[in-house]
Amino acid sequence: MATSSLPVKRGRQTTVALKVAMAVTGLIFVLFVLFHMYGNLKLFMGAEAYNHYAEWLHEDLLYPILPHKGGVWILRVVLLLALCIHVFAAYKTWQRGRQGRGAKYKVTKGKKRRLTYASRTMRYGGLILFAFIIFHILQFTALKINIGANYSMVSPYERVVAGFSVWWCWLIYLIAMCALCLHVRHGVFSALATLGLDTRQREFAFNLIAWACALALLIGFMAPPTAILVGWIS
Template sequence: MAQTTLTRSTRARETTVAMKILMAVTGVIFVLFVLMHMYGNLKMFAGPEAYNGYAEHLREFGEPILPREGLLWILRVALFTSVVVHGYSAFSLWNRARKARGTPYVNKHPIATSYAVRTMRWGGVIILAFVVFHLLHFTTLHIEIGGDYQALSPYERMIVSFEFWWLWLAYLVVMVTLAFHVRHGVWSSLATFGANKKRRERAINLVAILAALLLVVGFMLPPTAILLDFIN
């Protein structure tokens, strides 16, 4: 009986570690995709020719081995899969912790003092909803804001979209949410792989904060420039 209990306990620990590794890996995939996307968006400052040319290059990449937009759809599927797997792993870990405590997940005095830690779950839900909206908005063009997207270039779609202040504000909320998520995610990933030793704690914390700030500033620069009519 003791052996069976020990085996179950060992399996539970191994599964928990595997889930944490899965969360770390899918989180890294998501952040890399976001950074690449941010790089592309910053080409808005180089003008329509540069931005549209970059967008067309991504569509044509890999032809004729890949169909047109083949690479983009591979990346999109990988992104969406990573987000779903990341969310499932997070929910599974939370559920395991709740059951291990044997009491409902109610804590009026959270141990973690970091706001990022306390908002990870709801932040994840917001980010998942945003990914779906973003794909429907700029990829499949099912959501059109400000014009007929089929008749517009990628550059023009960005312009007509972010002339609306409420869309700019929605993106700002999502980017700040993502920043908190990434801030804690970078720390957790390094902890999972055993990199956050005490002597490196300050440096790792700085890296996590800088990564979060980079995403907010990098992503919000083009929409802000459009809203303020610096890009038109």
């Protein structure tokens, strides 16, 4: 009996490890998008403030501790590793779920989790976000997608304003941010539960925290593009 139970025990331990990996890397991304949102909101402060922020981020992050551009490359490597781990852990968890292994695992014993719309669409939302990340990098970092301007000849502020002056670019961003909102809402709550911070008494509070974080990101990220689209930022 003891020997036959070892594969089941190891399977559950692996499932827990995968969920912890998803939780930790997910929280890393939440911190990053909050920081990214803070930078985007500088668009309301004008071209000089936003261009200064963009230059600091790409040239002087962690300078003089690191050389010029050293900080942003470390950030990129950390985010890339976190993304790979997150995607791998998500895929393996989904795969194990389909195979029926670890299906009875619960972070909190005896507590039946409610399946929300966000939780049911995590996989599809993740695919939308992955596609958007590629599009976003090609548009604003690699400058390979030109929307509304000659990106090789204008400042970061002008690139953003030119891009979001086009309605379908704004719509792509809105769809991606809605996917992010649902992903973060379920992800933050699940991460807190997976890391053992959730209890029956804290469930309501953590649910509020998850929704507050998700809605703050949705509003914060959509405010500048919407202001650009309607002409408040030009």
